[in-house]
Amino acid sequence: MRPRDVRVCVLRIEGTNCEQEAYQAFADLGAQPEIVHLKQLTGAAPERMRRNLEDYHALMFPGGFSAGDYVRAGAVLAARVKSALSKNLVPFIESGKPVLGVCNGFQALVELGMLPGFGGPMAAAPEAALGTNDSGRFECRPTFLKNENKGKCAFTATIPHGGVIMCPSAHAEGKFILPIEQERELLKRLEDSDQIVFRYVNPEGKRAGHPWNPNGSLDDIAGICSAQGNVMGMMPHPERVFTRYTHPDWTRNFVGPRGDGMAIFESILEYVAHRF
Amino acid sequence: MVVAEVRIELKKGVADPEGANTRKALELLGFKGIEGVSTVRLFEIKFAERDTTKVKAQVEEMCKRLLANPVIQSYRIDIR
Numbered sequence: 001m002r003p004r005d006v007r008v009c010v011l012r013i014e015g016t017n018c019e020q021e022a023y024q025a026f027a028d029l030g031a032q033p034e035i036v037h038l039k040q041l042t043g044a045a046p047e048r049m050r051r052n053l054e055d056y057h058a059l060m061f062p063g064g065f066s067a068g069d070y071v072r073a074g075a076v077l078a079a080r081v082k083s084a085l086s087k088n089l090v091p092f093i094e095s096g097k098p099v100l101g102v103c104n105g106f107q108a109l110v111e112l113g114m115l116p117g118f119g120g121p122m123a124a125a126p127e128a129a130l131g132t133n134d135s136g137r138f139e140c141r142p143t144f145l146k147n148e149n150k151g152k153c154a155f156t157a158t159i160p161h162g163g164v165i166m167c168p169s170a171h172a173e174g175k176f177i178l179p180i181e182q183e184r185e186l187l188k189r190l191e192d193s194d195q196i197v198f199r200y201v202n203p204e205g206k207r208a209g210h211p212w213n214p215n216g217s218l219d220d221i222a223g224i225c226s227a228q229g230n231v232m233g234m235m236p237h238p239e240r241v242f243t244r245y246t247h248p249d250w251t252r253n254f255v256g257p258r259g260d261g262m263a264i265f266e267s268i269l270e271y272v273a274h275r276f
Numbered sequence: 277m278v279v280a281e282v283r284i285e286l287k288k289g290v291a292d293p294e295g296a297n298t299r300k301a302l303e304l305l306g307f308k309g310i311e312g313v314s315t316v317r318l319f320e321i322k323f324a325e326r327d328t329t330k331v332k333a334q335v336e337e338m339c340k341r342l343l344a345n346p347v348i349q350s351y352r353i354d355i356r
Contacts, residue, residue, distance in 0.1 A: 075342060079342040125340065126345045126347055131291065131348055132291075132293050177290065180287070180289045180290065
């Protein structure tokens with residue numbers, strides 16, 4: 001398959017954001033993205049608007065404050081997806097198609113039990129949590145992410161191992177938490193199965209705590225993937241830096257032809273084109 | 277009418293920055309002797325159903341499917 005044939009579903013419900021940036025990132029790379037409301041996938045829309053999840057090659061849960069972030073961030077979106085779409089979503093994941101969750105989308109994937117995915121593609125109950133930032137505040141600034149993945153993750157193939165990219169963070173609940181009583185074993189399991197994708201670092205690429213880690217996340221984790229590598233969630237927003245003009249330093253010392261976030265979208269398209 | 281009160285608390289050992297910041301604010305206002313401040317969420321769910329056993333089972337299911345994340349939260353249901 002050629003990257004231009006890749007159809008991407010950018011999922012929307014009330015309160016999601018940056019769908020347009022995500023759409024534009026995929027479109028600029030020549031793929032065929034579409035912003036699709038959850039109700040279009042669950043049959044709760046007029047017939048001409050209905051869509052089938054299986055007709056897409058990739059799925060993205062964008063950021064935002066879905067359903068007002070009531071109950072817990074991403075929890076309402078997750079519960080709705082789980083009850084109405086899991087029969088389509090589980091085979092989608094099992095077929096190896098990529099699912100990306102950014103910010104609120106990452107929170108939703110964790111609430112769905114899709115990440116870390118210890119118990120299969122969609123665990124019955126959440127296996128982790130994205131808790132309130134240690135500062136107790138909404139943290140919003142450019143963050144530096146080191147690619148820690150050794151090759152399993154389908155979303156970072158175009159970023160060298162150990163390479164650092166800049167993506168903005170903007171969240172109040174981004175602290176990655178594993179069950180306290182099993183924290184060390186589960187963290188080791190994530191390491192051993194190459195599921196850690198990004199860690200927060202300082203501009204020199206060293207782990208340096210707050211403010212470089214905006215939320216107090218366990219082991220400075222900013223993004224993880226499933227054991228198969230085709231589901232990834234990350235708190236920072238790659239779609240907010242897909243052109244060089246949205247990079248915060250574009251008028252100063254930023255020289256890249258594109259924003260750093262584009263690497264994620266390129267990797268998705270390469271993965272799908274290669275695999276399907 | 278049966279009312280279910282669902283109390284969602286953070287599990288022991290899970291950081292509670294909102295509680296910690298509230299404590300700090302209270303101390304800045306001059307309140308002394310505070311041992312701790314915890315944030316708790318309370319949902320009050322009203323049912324037309326009068327069978328409390330059925331209500332309890334339904335609220336348990338609600339906690340599992342939406343209201344609590346068992347990694348960081350515990351819940352208690354009171355039916356009245």
